[in-house]
Amino acid sequence: MTGDDAPAAVLERLELTEYEATALAELLALGRTTAPDLSEAAGIPKARIYGVLDALADRGYVKIIPGRPKHYQPKPPERILERAVENERQAFERYRQDVEAMREEFLETFEPMYEQASEDVTPTEELFWVVDVGEPSEEETRSLYRNAEDSVSVITKSFEYFERVEPALADALERGVDVDVLFLHPSHLDESNRAVQRDIVAYVRETYPEVDLRFSREQLPWRGTFADPSMDYETGRAILLVEERDVPLSMRQAAVTENGSFVAGLERFFELVWEYEATDPDAVLD
Structure with a gap:
């Protein structure tokens, strides 16, 4: 890992894509800037940069400042980490709710199969x-x-x-x-x-x-x-x-x-x- 790509590699651990991590790392270094300027600085194709910035904004890592042109400003690093945790918490809560919503159907479907397959089988306990x-x-x-x-x-x-x-x-x-x-x-x-x-x-x-x-x-x-x-x-x-x-x-x-x-x-x-x-x-x- 070189000195130039080390910050982006750290950000990829927040489950960002390569373009998202590169853009956020460059944005943290530049501060407030426009999408075209960020595209050039980060080496991200102009056709992709707006989608990348929108994804970062959706995660709460970047603030969009209206204007002509629009500007993009990174949130403070501590706030980015807080948002990363909150995003995962919300994702887990949605997953938990989805599982609970399917509980009745899941059990009605699979418990009879499991019980039928378990009949006449002598139970054994794995020692280790x-x-x-x-x-x-x-x-x-x-x-x-x-x-x-x-x-x-x-x-x-x-x-x-x-x-x-x-x-x-x-x-x-x-x-x-x-x-x-x-x-x-x-x-x-x-x-x-x-x-x-x-x-x-x-x-x-x-x-x-x-x-x-x-x-x-x-x-x-x-x-x-x-x-x-x-x-x-x-x-x-x-x-x-x-x-x-x-x-x-x-x-x-x-x-x-x-x-x-x-x-x-x-x-x-x-x-x-x-x-x-x-x-x-x-x-x-x-």
């Missing part, structure tokens, strides 16, 4: 499904926090991904969800991970004192997060990653499960380590 480590696994973790009702338990080396799940964790705490975090003892970490862990632990203790923290003195065979386990095996959801030292993180996958029995087993493992093999932060950090 997998997601790539990184943004997909972090989104599953955020979803777990967002849907938790009673408790969330975390097993982690250093909680290095904390910043990316923090808003969801904070929301869970606001709803009264109990959060326990079991770290791997820093003696099992290299210096880089120890530093990350030290900073995260200090931040969590100061910002979220209601979160309980402990450190496992022994190595842990897996890392992950699980929520709302029950000993009647009826509820629970988890995402976990087994220890694979020789496999790069970018090539690994995390397992997700909603099997209540399995999540209850994870909870039992967590409780045993927490009670008998873990120590509190003061004993580690002092």
Whole structure:
């Protein structure tokens, strides 16, 4: 990306066409101008420039000033971003209303088909499904926090991904969800991970004192997060990653499960380590 086309490329992320992004970028640089002058400056054919400017005006990014000739003036960048969000909100609301309008017809059409196809089929529950480590696994973790009702338990080396799940964790705490975090003892970490862990632990203790923290003195065979386990095996959801030292993180996958029995087993493992093999932060950090 060159310096000349970088602003237009940023604007394309607002779901603008190439011509629209180029025109708006040039207009922001020029200020108030006419369509022919903008056409020449931006390299957009004159046959297209009026349609492009009308589209930008319809989105609320450009003000049309009547006259002979008409002038076009860009809205301030902050206002453009506000309009972009509002446009998406309105589009989603229209989509939601369209879906609601078709709900009765949709269900009347497809529910009998689904029920007929499901007859005489023995239901089976998928024990696991997998997601790539990184943004997909972090989104599953955020979803777990967002849907938790009673408790969330975390097993982690250093909680290095904390910043990316923090808003969801904070929301869970606001709803009264109990959060326990079991770290791997820093003696099992290299210096880089120890530093990350030290900073995260200090931040969590100061910002979220209601979160309980402990450190496992022994190595842990897996890392992950699980929520709302029950000993009647009826509820629970988890995402976990087994220890694979020789496999790069970018090539690994995390397992997700909603099997209540399995999540209850994870909870039992967590409780045993927490009670008998873990120590509190003061004993580690002092």
